Amino acid sequence: MAGGTKRLPRAVREQQMLDAAVKVFSRNGFYETSMDAVAREADISKPMLYLYYGSKDELFAACVGREASRFMQAIEVDASPSLPASQRLRAVIAGFLAYVDTNRDAWRVMYREATGQAAFASLAHANRERVVDMTAVLLKEASKHAPPDTDFEMYAVALVGSGEAIADRLASGMVELSRAVDIMWSFIWGGIRGERSDTKG
Secondary structure: OOOOOOOOOHHHHHHHHHHHHHHHHHHHOOOOOOHHHHHHHHOOOHHHHHHHOOOHHHHHHHHHHHHHHHHHHHHHHHOOOOOOHHHHHHHHHHHHHHHHHHOHHHHHHHHHHHOOOOOOHHHHHHHHHHHHHHHHHHHHHHOOOOOOOOOHHHHHHHHHHHHHHHHHHHHOOOOOHHHHHHHHHHHHHHHHOOOOOOOOO
16 A cells, blocks of 8 residues: 555645656656556555546646746746846856756656647747747847847747757756856857857958
8 A cells, every 4th residue: 555644735745746746757758657656656545646636647737837837936036136137147047057957857847748748838838938038038138239130039049949958968967057057158148249250251
């Protein structure tokens, strides 16, 4: 018989289940994860898991929703209005990557698993668009000397896309946090300031 018979408040029990599910989805992937495996990880019975989440799809959606909310809260905190705009932008980049570094299971679920499942891609897309919108605003505020026709939205798309790729390597242990931050900052800041090599005809 599975453990977890101790009575806990519903909210606490839900978080326990989601914590376990994130670990298992990250480790096994969506298709290879079973409700049995999640119940074992959470040390509860499978009927109890189904009582809270009626299907694997429902459980996975709850995981993605929670982690996306935590992710946005983490990076929005770093965009402090008390900082100069360029420092806010770098702080958001650093906060984003620091979140990934300390929440690797959650990042794998959001980035690898959710984006690869048609049923959940819209959740991942909505979260990405929120990040793009916030990044575009920060880029515009931080780039006082950018050319007047600068497309900040497209720069934001490029930054977020490259950031996701770098974050995936960070989550896999292929690059250190400080190096990842420096690479992202150099990539976007050098470009947005118009620091391009002169060409000669």
